[in-house]
Amino acid sequence: MTPPEQLAVRVRRLLASVLPHGLRVDVKPRRAVGPTFEVTVDAGATKHHFIAGWAGEGWPADVERLAHLEPDIDVVTAAHLSDGARRWLEQEGLGWADEAGRADISMKSGLVIFRQPSVDRKRREPSMRWTRSTLAVAEAALSGITPTVECIEQTTGLSRHATANALSRLEDLGFLERPQALRGPQSARRVMRISAFLDAYVKAVAEQRQKQSPVLVHRLWKGDPLETLASEIGPALTGANARWAVTGAAASVLLAPYLTDVTTLELYIDAETMSDRTRLASLLEGRIVEKGHRIEIREVPTTMAVSGPVIDDMQVALPVRVYADLRAVGGRWAEAGQHLRETLNVGTAA
Numbered sequence: 001m002t003p004p005e006q007l008a009v010r011v012r013r014l015l016a017s018v019l020p021h022g023l024r025v026d027v028k029p030r031r032a033v034g035p036t037f038e039v040t041v042d043a044g045a046t047k048h049h050f051i052a053g054w055a056g057e058g059w060p061a062d063v064e065r066l067a068h069l070e071p072d073i074d075v076v077t078a079a080h081l082s083d084g085a086r087r088w089l090e091q092e093g094l095g096w097a098d099e100a101g102r103a104d105i106s107m108k109s110g111l112v113i114f115r116q117p118s119v120d121r122k123r124r125e126p127s128m129r130w131t132r133s134t135l136a137v138a139e140a141a142l143s144g145i146t147p148t149v150e151c152i153e154q155t156t157g158l159s160r161h162a163t164a165n166a167l168s169r170l171e172d173l174g175f176l177e178r179p180q181a182l183r184g185p186q187s188a189r190r191v192m193r194i195s196a197f198l199d200a201y202v203k204a205v206a207e208q209r210q211k212q213s214p215v216l217v218h219r220l221w222k223g224d225p226l227e228t229l230a231s232e233i234g235p236a237l238t239g240a241n242a243r244w245a246v247t248g249a250a251a252s253v254l255l256a257p258y259l260t261d262v263t264t265l266e267l268y269i270d271a272e273t274m275s276d277r278t279r280l281a282s283l284l285e286g287r288i289v290e291k292g293h294r295i296e297i298r299e300v301p302t303t304m305a306v307s308g309p310v311i312d313d314m315q316v317a318l319p320v321r322v323y324a325d326l327r328a329v330g331g332r333w334a335e336a337g338q339h340l341r342e343t344l345n346v347g348t349a350a
Contacts, residue, residue, distance in 0.1 A: 004029035007054055008037055011077050015039065015052070018103035018115045027052070036070050041111060048111040050074040050095075056199060058098055059206065060084040061327040064334050067092065075105055130204035133158055136302035137166035138175075138201045142320045142347045143304075147176055147189040156303045175200070198320075198347035205324035208301055215274060216293035219286030225262050225294070226250055226314070233265070233295075234314050236283045243270040245306035247317035247325045248296075249333060254311045255319055256343035258336040264293065266325065268300045268317060319346050 012027040019025060024042040035054040040047055051073045055062040058078030063085040066076060075095040078085070081102070089096045095105035097113070105113040130138075136156045141147045145155045147170075153163040167189065170176045175197040176189040191197060221228045229246060237244045245251075248266030249259050274280060274297065281288050284295060300306055301321075308316040316322070323346045326337030340346055 004032065004034065004037075007035060011037055011039075011052055011054060014077050014097055014099050015041075017099075017101060018097050018113055034070075035066065036073060039075070043111070046110065048107055048109045050107055050109075050111075052077055054078065055081075055085070057203060058082055058085050059203060060088055060330050061202065061206065061334055062199075063088060064330050065327070065338065067094065068335055068338065074107065130201075130208070131166070132302050133162040134166040134169055135201070135204060135208065136304045137163060138170060138197070138204075139302060139304040139318055139320055141170070141176065141191055142194075142198060142201060143318060147191065158303060170197075173200070194347060201320070201347075202324045202327045205301075205321070206328040209298070209325070209328050212298045212301070215277065215280070215297040216289050216291070217281060217284050217286040217295040217297065218289045218293050219284060219295065221294065225265050226253065229265055230312055230314050233267075233284055236285075237269065237273070238315075240273065240279075240283055242273040242283075243300055243306055244268060244273075245300075245308060245315045245317040247305075247322050248329070249326070249336065251308075251316050251322040252326060252333075252336045252340050254314065254316055255309075255322060256336075256340045258339040259332065265295045267295060267297045268306055269297050271299050274299055319344055323347070 008027045008029050012025050015027070016025045019041065026040040027037045030036045030038055037052050039050050039052045052075045053066045053070050053073040055066045055076050055078040058081035060082060062078065063076055067073065073094065075097065076089055078098050080100050081096055081098045086096060095107070097103035097105060101115060103113045103115040105111065136158060137152055140152050140155045145151055147167060149160060149164050149167060152167065153160055156163065167176060171178065171189065175192060177192045178189050222232070229250065245268045246265060247268060250262045250265050253259055253262055277288055286295065304318055305321045306315060306317055308318040310316070319340065323337045323340050326333040326340065
């Protein structure tokens, strides 16, 4: 986690860049730990005071989580606020500013700032793309598997080359560290910057989800969705030798109850089973639709994703993957994800 003092300097520079020249900006951390700051803008005869929060890269899930954890913030700052994040902030009546040089702040004290560069800077592409192998290795490390080539290879089922490559990439990103220059499959790395690691993983999962085309299925429930999953859908998929797991809201209810109702099941199912859509619809006793679905299906994204616990004969996705999926959706689901993280210590067992 970035020390508050260092982050305060970043927030001050950001705000100074969007304010009129000559105004003095003072930014102080509110607490010893946390991404919120007391801001004072000195405009001569008038001093404007407000609370600013830092939302990391600026994805919708980042912004919503910050607002949920710090409900009294006035202004959200970030590296580069996405279109969806800015729309959400405007709907909530919160001011915002980012390092792309954009801002929309209107305070009751009379401070009004609007900046929109004529040429909007594009979000920088990550220096290293998260491949399926990298995601699987990250999931293993964040779930407490010792990050050595041998342990990760055995857990994920990846090849030794893919495992070693993914571990090296995560080390390059600063999420893994070898205290000594060791070599070989027994090389002892350790997880570093766990919160940053988890946040980066969540963003990578969100990007992966955006690239997947889900299959939508409508069917009638017999009882509630979880009862139908346990008594009909799960046994049918297992009987067909499909690799599958439930994620999203339903999985969160099974792992750490927070949401009071589940209307849609989110499932991961292996590519082979999904390839025959007619058979898939038959297994689920439903029909494929374009809207009005009750079941949302995505291909199993990594070798680790469907290796969570079995609860009441229902295969649940890996808890860290469930957390990431909930964060990607946002809203109440992001709150359920935060509850899951706190209840099961998701991402802190490594």
